[in-house]
Amino acid sequence: MKTALIQFTAGEDPEANLKTVRRMVRDAAEAGATFILTPEVSNILSVSRRHQQAVLHHEADDPFLSAIQADAAALDVWLLIGSLALKTGDADGRFANRSFLITPEGKIAARYDKIHMFDVEIDETESYRESAAYRPGGKAVVADTPFGKLGMTICYDMRFPHLYRKLAKAGATIITTPAAFSPVTGKAHWESLLRARAIENGVFVLAPAQCGQNGPTRATHGHSLVVSPWGEVLADGGDTPGITMVDLDLADVGRSRRRVPSLDHDREIEGP
Numbered sequence: 001m002k003t004a005l006i007q008f009t010a011g012e013d014p015e016a017n018l019k020t021v022r023r024m025v026r027d028a029a030e031a032g033a034t035f036i037l038t039p040e041v042s043n044i045l046s047v048s049r050r051h052q053q054a055v056l057h058h059e060a061d062d063p064f065l066s067a068i069q070a071d072a073a074a075l076d077v078w079l080l081i082g083s084l085a086l087k088t089g090d091a092d093g094r095f096a097n098r099s100f101l102i103t104p105e106g107k108i109a110a111r112y113d114k115i116h117m118f119d120v121e122i123d124e125t126e127s128y129r130e131s132a133a134y135r136p137g138g139k140a141v142v143a144d145t146p147f148g149k150l151g152m153t154i155c156y157d158m159r160f161p162h163l164y165r166k167l168a169k170a171g172a173t174i175i176t177t178p179a180a181f182s183p184v185t186g187k188a189h190w191e192s193l194l195r196a197r198a199i200e201n202g203v204f205v206l207a208p209a210q211c212g213q214n215g216p217t218r219a220t221h222g223h224s225l226v227v228s229p230w231g232e233v234l235a236d237g238g239d240t241p242g243i244t245m246v247d248l249d250l251a252d253v254g255r256s257r258r259r260v261p262s263l264d265h266d267r268e269i270e271g272p
């Protein structure tokens with residue numbers, strides 16, 4: 001299955017980001033991709049909650065979402081919007097960080113709200129408080145597709161192996177992990193974590209990523225990654241915008257799991 005990971009640098013303007021994404025989605029489809037994925041918060045990367053409040057929409061009337069749905073239908077492709085920042089109507093004004101799987105008919109097949117919030121202080125110069133702007137989801141999602149069951153996660157979720165285990169046990173053979181990873185943790189952890197999640201569950205991990213300088217005080221790691229169920233890095237998008245194309249052999253899932261059936265050997269453990 002020809003799969004394309006779109007890597008770009010989202011800024012503060014959803015309309016500009018949409019233009020970039022639409023152009024790259026069209027290029028990927030013209031290059032033969034039938035499944036196209038975009039990074040986390042494809043519609044906006046902003047450190048200002050007030051700005052987000054001014055320019056973001058609810059899911060029901062988001063022009064970014066409807067444009068991408070129309071593109072999926074026009075180009076006859078499956079599309080994963082890594083995530084969109086969306087208004088929720090919550091009293092505290094927090095947004096959802098929501099991933100969408102779109103069918104070649106332009107319909108929403110599944111949606112997933114990021115469960116784990118990136119609230120960390122990496123060092124004196126770098127800290128994040130995602131939960132101040134976003135409300136966490138609480139439900140794991142596996143979607144049925146003609147290319148197998150697809151488990152949905154977002155970015156920081158990759159540090160929580162039990163979520164991936166749950167998705168694999170529910171039948172997922174592909175797990176998507178769109179991201180806007182920090183440059184510091186990216187260098188240290190990005191590839192190791194994604195390869196571990198793929199190996200321990202015998203799944204393809206598809207991780208389309210933001211890259212570059214997103215704003216004066218925000219940068220992202222890039223290196224969109226495709227990992228096979230055996231843990232091989234099939235493609236790495238580097239650190240500049242571009243489309244990473246791979247041809248996935250879905251039978252690799254069965255082959256890997258037969259060689260090392262650790263998913264079947266998983267046991268309930270008592271104690272401590």
Ligand SMILES: O=C(O)CNC(=O)[C@H](CS)NC(=O)CCC(=O)C(=O)O
Nearest residue numbers: 041118128130155156180181182185
């Ligand atoms: O801020 C937004 O608008 C959208 N959200 C993100 O970009 C999120 C939270 S800051 N990024 C991550 O989860 C990176 C995780 C990471 O880098 C790690 O686990 O090391």
